[in-house]
Amino acid sequence: MKELVMIIRPEKLEEIKKILDDIHCGGMTLSTVMGCGTQKGAVTEDGVNEIKGFKTTINLLPKIRVEVVVEDKDVEPVIMKVREVCATNHVGDGKIFVRNIEEAVRIRTGERGTKAL
DSSP states (O other), rough: OEEEEEEEGGHHHHHHHHHHTTTTTOOOOEEEEOOSSSOOOOTTSOOEEETTTTEESSEEEEEEEEEEOOOGGGGHHHHHHHHHHHHHHSSSSSEEEEEEEOOBBBBOOOOOOOOGO
């Protein structure tokens, strides 16, 4: 099993949900996050951004963090489909991180491994 952590543009969320639904992904966790990478964030004319009412010179952009655990066989197909729908050929398209998952346990039933997904 692998965990995919995808940092995406907010407007791409519905397309990502469709991809995960198509592979019958058992669930996902979504978070609204702020961050910057190569893009270095958006800057207003005066060089100051406002985050939750506080003025700051840290340039952060809104992103969505999508976390899913999938079977190993689904990792490459998901990565390829996410790239197809999210790539705009501009900085800020996002990242996908892949992590190994040793075990999964469904709390309600005690099922383990891929059965818990």
